[in-house]
Amino acid sequence: MTVKAIKGAIFHLLDDPETIGADQATQYFADGMLILEDGFVRACGKRADLEPGLGTGAEIVDHSGSLIMPGFIDTHIHFPQLDMIASFGEKLLDWLERYTFPEEAKFADPAHAEECANFFLEELLRNGTTSALVYGTVHKESIDALFGAAYKRGMRIVAGKALMDRNVPEAVRDTAESGDLDSRELIEKWHGKGRLGYAVTPRFAPACSDDQLTRAGKLLAEIPDLLMHTHMAENTSEMDWVKTLYPDAKDYLDVYAKFGLLTDRSVFAHCIHTGGEVFQRMAEHGAAVSHCPTSNLFLGSGLFNLREAEKYGVKVGLGTDVGAGTSFSMLQTLNEAYKVSHLKGHALDPYKSFFLATLGGARALNMADKVGNFEDGKEADFIVLDMAATPLLKRRLKTCTSIDETLFVLSMLGDDRTISHTYIAGECRYSK
Structure with a gap:
C-alpha cells in the first residue's frame, strides 16, 4: 500500500x-x-x-x-484537429470543407495518428485536463493511436471513431457497415481497458445515413456503459440542412431520438440554436450538453444559453472543442464562458464555473462516481x-x-x- x-x-x-x-x-x-x-x-x-x-x-x-x-474534464474536443487550430475566417460548414476534412484525411496513416495522439495528450496534461471526451477521425487508426497513448499514461479518456457515410469527401467517409464493424472492434479492444471508455460517435446527422444512425443506436443499446457523442444545433445553416434532410422530424433532437440516440449516456456538443421544449426532453432522458464557448465565438456560431438549459435540469459540462476552439486551457474556456453568459444576460459565478469544469463535466460524462x-x-x-x-x-x-x-x-x-x-x-x- x-x-x-x-x-x-x-x-x-x-x-x-x-x-x-x-x-x-x-x-x-x-x-x-x-x-x-x-x-x-x-x-x-x-x-x-x-x-x-x-x-x-x-x-x-x-x-x-x-x-x-x-483535474479539469473536457467534454468535447477533436484530437485530429491539432494542426488546423487557428484557421482563418470560415463559418462551420465551410470550415469543415476547407480545413477539417483535409486535415482529418491524414489520419489514415497510423504513424501520423500516433504522433498526434502523443502530442495531444501531453497538451491536455500541460493544461490541467485529466479526463476528456474525444472525437477521432473516421479512420480506426486514429482511435487505436489515441487509446494506446492514453493507456500508457493511465488517463481516463472516452473516445470514438467518427461515423460519417454521406455528404463528406471520400477520404473521410466510411460506410454504415464498416463504421459499425470498426466501432465494435475498437470496443472489444479498448473499452474498459484501464481507464478507457468508448463513445459511439456520429459526426452529426447530415453526415450519417439512416442505416448508419440505426446501427449506432443499436450499438448504444447493446452495451450499457457506452457513451454517445455528437454535434447538435451549432450553426443556423446546419439547422436548415437538417430540416431539409429530415422534413418529418419535429426538430434536430427528434432526429437523434428516432434512432435511439437520445439517452442518459448521450452528450450533445453546442446546442446553441435550441431551447425550451428541446431542453425539457433532453433533461427527461438524462442527456448532457457540452458548452463550447471558445469555438462558438471563433466560428461565429452563436451564444449558448446556459441559464435556459439548466432551468430545465439539463446536465452541462464544458468543452474546449479544439480545433475550432483556440486553446486547450479550461481556464481560458471559463474566461470565454463568463463573457458568453454576460451577453446572454447573467453573470457566471466562479463557483459555478469551476463546477462545470470539474464535477459538472464528470456528471455530463457519467463518471462522477470516479472523478470530479x-x-x-x-x-x-x-x-x-x-x-x-x-x-x-x-x-x-x-x-x-x-x-x-x-x-x-x-x-x-x-x-x-x-x-x-x-x-x-x-x-x-x-x-x-
Missing part, C-alpha cells in the same frame, strides 16, 4: 452550487491536506486534522503556496495551480480576500502557464 499526503491550499465542489448553495457545495482548506492511497483519495481536509494520523511510511508532497483542485472532486474513493486526478504564474496574476491575486474572488481571477487571467503540476491516479504526469 502506497500512501501520499499532498500539502497545500485545496478547493473542490461536492455539488452544484446553484442547486444547494455555495456554502454546502464548496470546500476550501487554506492549509489543507489530500491523502492518497494507491492512486485513490482517502481523505481531504485541514492539514492540522489529518497530519497527526499519518503513518511513518507516508510520502509527503509539499505544494504549499499553490492551489490544489480536481476529492470525495473518499475517487480516483486521484488533480492539478496544482501556480498562484504566481505571471507577474500580473501574482499581483492581482495578492488583492483577493476570498476564495471565490481568487477563483474568478484565475479564470480570467489564467492559462496553461498557471498549471504547475498535473497528477493522474496520484502520479505526477506533468510538471512545469
Whole structure:
C-alpha cells in the first residue's frame, strides 16, 4: 500500500452550487491536506486534522503556496484537429470543407495518428485536463493511436471513431457497415481497458445515413456503459440542412431520438440554436450538453444559453472543442464562458464555473462516481495551480480576500502557464 499526503491550499465542489448553495457545495482548506492511497483519495481536509494520523511510511508532497483542485474534464474536443487550430475566417460548414476534412484525411496513416495522439495528450496534461471526451477521425487508426497513448499514461479518456457515410469527401467517409464493424472492434479492444471508455460517435446527422444512425443506436443499446457523442444545433445553416434532410422530424433532437440516440449516456456538443421544449426532453432522458464557448465565438456560431438549459435540469459540462476552439486551457474556456453568459444576460459565478469544469463535466460524462472532486474513493486526478504564474496574476491575486474572488481571477487571467503540476491516479504526469 502506497500512501501520499499532498500539502497545500485545496478547493473542490461536492455539488452544484446553484442547486444547494455555495456554502454546502464548496470546500476550501487554506492549509489543507489530500491523502492518497494507491492512486485513490482517502481523505481531504485541514492539514492540522489529518497530519497527526499519518503513518511513518507516508510520502509527503509539499505544494504549499499553490492551489490544489480536481483535474479539469473536457467534454468535447477533436484530437485530429491539432494542426488546423487557428484557421482563418470560415463559418462551420465551410470550415469543415476547407480545413477539417483535409486535415482529418491524414489520419489514415497510423504513424501520423500516433504522433498526434502523443502530442495531444501531453497538451491536455500541460493544461490541467485529466479526463476528456474525444472525437477521432473516421479512420480506426486514429482511435487505436489515441487509446494506446492514453493507456500508457493511465488517463481516463472516452473516445470514438467518427461515423460519417454521406455528404463528406471520400477520404473521410466510411460506410454504415464498416463504421459499425470498426466501432465494435475498437470496443472489444479498448473499452474498459484501464481507464478507457468508448463513445459511439456520429459526426452529426447530415453526415450519417439512416442505416448508419440505426446501427449506432443499436450499438448504444447493446452495451450499457457506452457513451454517445455528437454535434447538435451549432450553426443556423446546419439547422436548415437538417430540416431539409429530415422534413418529418419535429426538430434536430427528434432526429437523434428516432434512432435511439437520445439517452442518459448521450452528450450533445453546442446546442446553441435550441431551447425550451428541446431542453425539457433532453433533461427527461438524462442527456448532457457540452458548452463550447471558445469555438462558438471563433466560428461565429452563436451564444449558448446556459441559464435556459439548466432551468430545465439539463446536465452541462464544458468543452474546449479544439480545433475550432483556440486553446486547450479550461481556464481560458471559463474566461470565454463568463463573457458568453454576460451577453446572454447573467453573470457566471466562479463557483459555478469551476463546477462545470470539474464535477459538472464528470456528471455530463457519467463518471462522477470516479472523478470530479476529492470525495473518499475517487480516483486521484488533480492539478496544482501556480498562484504566481505571471507577474500580473501574482499581483492581482495578492488583492483577493476570498476564495471565490481568487477563483474568478484565475479564470480570467489564467492559462496553461498557471498549471504547475498535473497528477493522474496520484502520479505526477506533468510538471512545469
